[in-house]
Amino acid sequence: MQTSVASSATSTNPTHHVELTTDPISLAALxxxxxxxxxxxxxxxxxxxxxxxxxxxxxxxxxxLSYEAYAPMAIAQFHTILNEAQTTHFPTVIKLAVAHRTGVVPVGQESVIIAASSPGRKDAQNATAWILDELKRRVPIWKKEHYGDGSVATWKENGECSWLAGGPH
Amino acid sequence: MAKNFQVLYFASARDATLAREETLSIPDDCHTLPVPQLIRNLTARHPGLQAVFKSAILAINNQYVDHAGRELDGGRMVEVKPGDEVAVIPPVSGG
Incomplete structure (x- = not known):
């Protein structure tokens, strides 16, 4: 089983927080x-x-539901996404945070939380939506669903996945 | 001298190979391994990967790479070198 992984503080932006963990994730902390x-x-x-x-x-x-991550690459992708959000798309954003849970996530609990702050509401609101879209496009995390009718558990695929739109070849 | 590289399997790729990770070698007569050849080698080794590669791509050293060996971000052509970390990446489903 994957152990809890938090991002390293080295060479990352101190106004960004990235967390990948098998533990429950906390809205209040973000x-x-x-x-x-x-x-x-x-x-x-x-x-x-x-x-x-x-x-x-x-x-x-x-x-x-269970989630699996390619942890080092997922953390790197999250940092890239937060940097792009702040430098390219939502320049008034002050701080950004994202947490994704892996392993078994019981029904009703959070699998992902995103938080953003800005002087006015627009950039913070738009940044959370954009970061979620990018997460679904390109962060190497996978969800498996186990069903109550005994049918075979399946790995899901996001419709947003970046290479499914144009095909992988 | 061994010219090894690591291959990691995730999600449906792990189910198809029943492995999380393998160490493979670049052939003695080559310095690097082209990505199309790598995909042929992996599917020969694990026939179940044929279905997985209909939608999966690769990551080499944390950069997404298509079946031709082109990085999705920037378009640079790459081949597998000794010491590389390669991952088989089925369509993602985070969120």
Missing amino acids: VDFVRSDEAGAIATFSGTTRNSFIVSGVRKSVTE
Whole structure:
């Protein structure tokens, strides 16, 4: 089983926090990280695991979800995404934080949390949405669904995955 | 001198190979291994990877690389060198 991995502070931006862990992840901890006296807004996104999915038009109950990560590359990709968010897309952002849980995530709990602060609300709100989109496109993390009807567990594929749009070749 | 590199398998690639990680070698008569040849070698070794490679790509030293050996970010052509870390990357599903 993968152990808890937090990003190293070396050669990373001190206004960015990246966390990949098998432990439960905390919205409060991410909000506290992005909190700043210069910020008039803190925006957050929490992705939670739900108890059913539609598979080929049929609703199937999900008993368990598990996530696997290529941890060093996932952490590097997260840092790249946060840097791009701040330098290219949302320049007024003050601090950014992202946490993704791996291993088994019980139904109803958070698998991902994103937090952003900015002087006005727009950049913080837009940054959380953009970071989630980029996470789904290119961070090497995989979700496996286990079903209540006993059918074979499946690895999911994000429709946003960057190389599925144009094909891998 | 051994010219080894690591291959990591994730998600459906791990299920297809029943391995997390393997050490493979670059052939004695080559300095580097072209990515198309690597993919042929891996699917010969693990026939289950044929289906996986319909949608999977590779990462070499944490950079995504397509089946031709072109980095997705920047388009540089790369080959596998001794000491490299290669990963088989099925479509991602984080979030």
